[in-house]
Amino acid sequence: MSHSVVHRVAEISGQLAEAAAETEQAGKLSDKSVALIRDAGAMRMLQPTDFGGFAAHPRDFAEAVMAVSAACGSTGWVCGVGGVHPWEMALMDRRLQEEVWGANPDTWIASPYAPQGIATPTDGGYILKGRWSFSSGTDHCDWIFLGAIVGDADGMPVMPPQILHVVLPRADYTIVDDSWDVIGLCGTGSKDVIVDGAFIPAYRTIDSEEVSSGTLAADRAGRTETVYRLPFWAMFPLGITAAVIGIAEGALAAHLDYQRGRITAMGTAIKDDPYVLYAISEAASEIAASRAQLLDGISRLYDLADAGAPITFADRSVVRRNQVRCAWRAVAAVDEIFARSGGNAVRKGHVLQRFWRDAHVGLQHAIHIPGSIYHSDALTSMGIEPEGMLRALI
Structure with a gap:
């Protein structure tokens, strides 16, 4: 239900x-x-x-x-x-x-999490400086999560790097209004933000490794609900890929509405064109498979956490692999139906072209990059432990 x-x-x-x-x-x-x-x-x-x-x-x-x-x-x-x-x-x-x-x-909260700023330790917290891109929905938010690398007194990252997620109120950062001029997902308002020397109290920070683990942060915060015991790199990609799959579902619905009564310039009714109908069914199946696989993955991790069982790196790796593949499969399906929508579908007033653009821009997000995720998962599936950056974002 x-x-x-x-x-x-x-x-x-x-x-x-x-x-x-x-x-x-x-x-x-x-x-x-x-x-x-x-x-x-x-x-x-x-x-x-x-x-x-x-x-x-x-x-x-x-x-x-x-x-x-x-x-x-x-x-x-x-x-x-x-x-x-x-x-x-x-x-x-x-x-x-x-x-x-x-x-x-x-109250809404924005981000991004990419560590594009330096947090320099000071009494009671940190001094933060940096510029971050892609703060989706930021105009409607009163607080923001930002990723930051801990720096030394000279503003240089300490080694080995320590990445924090820090939280700031709206008064402590500047939104760059002209920084979101794009071809898709135009309405997300994913603008740049700038922080120039804001003080961040220590209690408004958290080590990214604690959140990634799935249990350390929950234990420290006293959160016993299962949802808060899941790893960050399962939860954050979930929302983004869900958006891409939803966009694909919207594209399919719009395509069906458009094709239902359409007659091509050659006089063929789409309902009588077996090749277009084949493409519609194949695309529908691919989008449905993407939805099912994404929901299955996060449900598997939830069930492990709910049972008090550990969520291993291998568990996370499989879910991330499938989540990435879900997005690519869904967007490929959108391409198939858009290519069969005729020339009128590219007009700016046609809803299909917006779904098509949005789907492709959604695929550009860093959590949809398959290379290192697939590489790491293949090693894990062979019983070889990935090391270094191959463990990143998993």
Whole structure:
């Protein structure tokens, strides 16, 4: 049975679709889209119950993201990325959780996590400087997670590198308004942010290794709910790939609506064209397989955590491998149906071309790069322990 939020998203899908063009043109989520998502509770799926959230099964979270993305790719992407941040916030110091959610449980949090800044230790915390790209949905957020490398007094990274996730309020960073000019996912507003010497109290930081482990941060934060005992590199990619698969589902639905009564310039009705019908069914099956595999992977890890069993590197590796493949398979299916949609589908007013562009831009995210993930998983499957950077992002 689907989560109540998934049902609410289904009820507003038509309104989200109607607002999609405005979102794309504005370069950020429309006010209507933001209001709809807030009311549906999509951003609170992984938020702890003691701060107004659902602490939902991550499968339910992914299904909600897919449902939003099938209506509007940009809105779904923001839900997929931003929807994971409450999960990590639940692992932070309780003082910070009170600061973020105490007055308003609907407060949104942005990111990115790439360590593009230097955090220099000082009394009681760190001084942070840097510039980060790809802060999705940042215009609608009041706090932000940023990745940072711990530096020395000269602002140089210490060795071996230590990566922190640090949290800042909106007053401590600058959004670069003209930094998101792209061909797809235009409405995500994934702009650059700059921090120039902000002080970060130590309690607003967490070592990235603690979050990656899946249990250390949960134990320290006193979180016993199963969802908070999952590894970061299973949870963060989940929301992003769910958005891509949802976009593919939206593209398929739009393609079916368009082709149902279409007659080609040669006078052939698509319903009588066996080659196009073959492509439709094949693409539908590939997209469905992507959905099933993504949900299966996170459910397997959840079941291990729920049983109190360790989640090994090999477990994580298989899930990451399949998650990457899910995205590529779904986008390849979108290519197949888009190529059979005729010349009118490329017109800017046609919904199919937006889904097609959004799908490809979604595939550009770093968590969809297959090389090292496939390399590492192949070694793991042969009983060879990957080392160094082959363990990164897994």
